[in-house]
Structure formats: C-alpha cells, structure tokens
Amino acid sequence: MRFDIARQPLVPAFLTLLLIAVVAMRGADPHALPDRIIPPTTDCAAASGTETPSAALRERNDAPGTEPAETENVRPGLAVRMPAVWSSQFQHNHPGWARWIGGLLLIFGGMCTGRLTVRNNLYSVGTCLAIPLYAIAACAPGFGGDFLTALAGAALLAFATKNYCRSFRNGYAFDAVFRASLYLGTLPLLLPAALPLAAALPLAVLIFRRTLREAAVACAGLLLPAAALCYINWGAGGEFSAPLSYLGTAFLAGRPLALFSALPLPNLLPTAAIGALGLLAALFVLSDLYAVGTKPRFILIYNIVLLALTAAVLCGPGAVRTDTTLIAVPAAILLPFLFVRIHRAIVWPLYLILLAFTLISSILQ
Numbered sequence: 001m002r003f004d005i006a007r008q009p010l011v012p013a014f015l016t017l018l019l020i021a022v023v024a025m026r027g028a029d030p031h032a033l034p035d036r037i038i039p040p041t042t043d044c045a046a047a048s049g050t051e052t053p054s055a056a057l058r059e060r061n062d063a064p065g066t067e068p069a070e071t072e073n074v075r076p077g078l079a080v081r082m083p084a085v086w087s088s089q090f091q092h093n094h095p096g097w098a099r100w101i102g103g104l105l106l107i108f109g110g111m112c113t114g115r116l117t118v119r120n121n122l123y124s125v126g127t128c129l130a131i132p133l134y135a136i137a138a139c140a141p142g143f144g145g146d147f148l149t150a151l152a153g154a155a156l157l158a159f160a161t162k163n164y165c166r167s168f169r170n171g172y173a174f175d176a177v178f179r180a181s182l183y184l185g186t187l188p189l190l191l192p193a194a195l196p197l198a199a200a201l202p203l204a205v206l207i208f209r210r211t212l213r214e215a216a217v218a219c220a221g222l223l224l225p226a227a228a229l230c231y232i233n234w235g236a237g238g239e240f241s242a243p244l245s246y247l248g249t250a251f252l253a254g255r256p257l258a259l260f261s262a263l264p265l266p267n268l269l270p271t272a273a274i275g276a277l278g279l280l281a282a283l284f285v286l287s288d289l290y291a292v293g294t295k296p297r298f299i300l301i302y303n304i305v306l307l308a309l310t311a312a313v314l315c316g317p318g319a320v321r322t323d324t325t326l327i328a329v330p331a332a333i334l335l336p337f338l339f340v341r342i343h344r345a346i347v348w349p350l351y352l353i354l355l356a357f358t359l360i361s362s363i364l365q
Helices: 010-027 043-048 054-062 083-093 095-119 130-139 147-166 174-190 192-207 212-235 242-252 258-262 265-287 294-315 321-339 344-364
Strands: none
Touching: 010 095, 010 130, 010 344, 083 095, 083 147, 083 174, 095 130, 095 147, 095 321, 130 147, 130 321, 130 344, 147 174, 147 192, 147 294, 147 321, 174 192, 174 212, 174 242, 192 212, 192 242, 192 294, 192 321, 212 242, 258 294, 258 321, 265 294, 265 321, 265 344, 294 321, 321 344
C-alpha cells in the first residue's frame, strides 16, 4: 500500500511535528536582538536596572534594512512590564527553559489545529495533514529575535480559532466564545501588530450565528486582558490608559508593507509561498463549498476570513518578522483542502520541498 501524504494518519503527522519542533528549537537563538524593542517600565525599571540596554538599541538601529527602534527606555505612565517584555527577558535569561516552552507551544498549537480539522471532518477524508503543516507554516519564515513570543502568539490564535469553531452548535456556547475571545484579547499584548485580528470576534459571531448575549460575553472576554493590564498598571502607580497608548503607538510605528521590504529573501520566499498556497486553497474551498457538511463549510469560511485578517496584520505598519507565525493557523486549516484534491504527483514534491525548506531554515536561522 502506497503512503499518501495528503491522507496521512496521526503517527507520521505527529512525528513530523516533533521533528520540526526539535530542529527549530535547537536552531533558535535565545540571545538574538528582538525585532521589536519595547520599553519595559517607568521609574520602577530604572530602579531595578532592567531597562532596555542602550547598546542593544544602538546595534538594532544601526542594522541594515531595519526600522529604528525606540530609543527611550522609559515610557511615561507605564509602570509595569508589557507581556512581550516578560517573554523576551525570560527567553534571554533562561534560554534552556525558553527552548522547551517554545517547543511545547509549537506542539500544542499543531495538535490543537489538527484536532480541530479531524473532529469536524473538514476535508471529507481522514487526514492529520494540518498538524505538520502548522509547524511548517510557523517555522519556515523564521521567528526573528523573539521565538518564544512568536510561538505563544500563534498558539493563542490556534486556541481562539478552536473555541470559536466549537461555539457553532445548537444552544448557547458562552464558555466557548468567552475562552476564544480571551485568547484573542491576549494576543495583541504579545504582538501589537495583531490588533486587526480583533475583527475576528464580530465575524465569528456572524458566521457561527451566535446570539447577542453570547456576543456580549465575547466582548467581555476580548476586553478583559487589556483591562486587567491597565488596572495593574494603575495600581502600580502608572496611568490607567498607558498600556493602551503603548499598543496604539507600537501598532502605528513604521510604514505599511515595510515588513516585506525588511525581510531577508530566505524568509520572504516561504512567507509568500504559504500565503499563495493559502489563497489557492481558499479558491478551491469557494469553488467546492458544498462538497462538505454544514459545520465544516462555515469553519472553512471563517478561516478564509482569518487568512485575510492575518494578511492585513502582516501588511500593517507595526508588523515585524515575529508576526509571520500567525499565518500558520489559517494556512494549516485550509491547505489540506487543497492537498487532498490535487494530484498526488504534485502533492509529494510540494510537501517535501516545504518540509525540507523548513528544516534547513530552522537549522540556519
């Protein structure tokens, strides 16, 4: 019996995911300069000596092909470290633990995405192809300086997508929409460029036909992480709205489409290839929309919209290479729909090229 990559079972899919996770974490550099320099605190940071090093800022600003980073170590009114700073400092101070946590986040995100596709029978055939495709789409473009933040952001989007899709059922789904919105609201605190993904909430409410009560609960979940951070910052002596001001400033920093001119060619090619394959898969879904059941149809439509929102994130002014991992979730869900419908002679070389490029990129990053 010939092995069919497009219809691969759980064991080879999980082993591929595990292989990519091990290679990617061994090749990741915990001490690399982050793509986005974030001023951590106000006077509290100055007193504890944890400000962003000026030498690192100068090296970041002098690097060719990059946008100048913020040169202020202190941001007025910000009395607590932003979550992205916690992640970056943990990665720098505990590289071994950071690699373990990053690998687990990659595995959990891939298994969560793969389980979503299998439980809902999105492709009318049994396949776990979404599991390795998640790792390929997340690791092929490279992580940038903050691999822990990048993988945490992709995992949060995977958990949010899983819960939004779980909410498409008869009866109320308060728990599912609240959890999904909570994950989605936490995402911009790690990746400020992901603010446009907040539009996934009203789109999920419309696509999955949720009620106004559930929409109100979802909005509460979306706003809760930012509100909690603002309250903690206010309790620590800063301004209540300072974290929101920082997120807005970080989102608007830079120029639209600047990410694609700043990305090195080895990182730009896989990003463009995954985006193009995702677009082609979306066209296949739309042309063969009624070949699947009702629930799979709406889940696929939602992920087409999520792919468009992710593309908008990468085109935004504040996007950096760390944000490219977000495309892994919609791409991993949509691409198997394409792979199970094209000829095996095309699937084999395409999949192997993507896998080989991911492994080589992970080793050389």
